[in-house]
Amino acid sequence: MSKFSILVNREHLLPETYIPSPLTEPSIPFSAPPGDKKRLLVKDAATAAEELFQRAGKEGIRLCGVSGYRPYSRQQELYRAALAKREKLLRKTGEAPMIAVAPPGSSEHQTGLALDVSCPSENYDLEETFALTPEGKWLSAYASLYGFILRYPRGKETLTGFPYEPWHIRYVGEPLALYLSLTGLTLEEYHLL
Structure with a gap:
């Protein structure tokens, strides 16, 4: 197994102190402002993202990075906010959907190998409808x-522990x-081989 095949999920956690190295900013369009940590990826993933986005551009596909590296502390903030939102919804409706935000230590973004991608027609939002856009279809194919890899595919939610996310790509080499x-295997299934 390569260093890029690391499995990170709710059962395989990264320590709070884990910070990948070296982190670098790929030369790709981002919705986040310059200097934002979201624009960082591990060097090999950054180089691959540049090549991927360059080919997309040559084919008239306008991809945009939304979120790359995310430190443990930021993931903790996002998770707490998601829990509060879920609790509020539960009190209001009696129903609570699956939390799409990973608990701290279980987010691939902490590895610097994951990148959320969107496009102008989606207003750079992270929505399932991205899969239906020319950009989403192109990303899935190339x-x-x-x-x-498209890390959280449709129909594999019980294996990955995360809902379908057509915008979330993960560098594995x-x-x-x-x-x-x-x-058609997920990273979880690969690790069971």
Whole structure:
């Protein structure tokens, strides 16, 4: 297994002190302002993202990075806010949907290998409808050629522990990305082999 095949989820946590190195800012369009940590990725993932976005641009596809690296402390803030929102909804409606925000330590964004991607037609939002856009379809078809997988595919929610996220790509390196893409396996299933 390569260093890029690390499994991070609710059962395989990163320590609070984990900070990937080296982090660098890829030369791709981002919705976050310059200097924001969201614009950072591990060097190999950043290089692959540049190549992926460059090819997309040549084919008339306008991709935009929304969120890359996220430190443990920021994930903790997001998770607490999601819990509060879920609790409020539960009190109001009696129903509580699955929390899409990962608990601290279980977010792939902390690895610097994950990148949320959107496009202008989605107003740079992270929505399931991204999958229906030309950009979403292109990303699904070509991400693996650059070492990325669509990490949370439809129909695999019980395996990954996360809802379907067509915008969330994860760098695993080209050989593994191609293998997972061809077999339809998730990273969880791969780690069970």
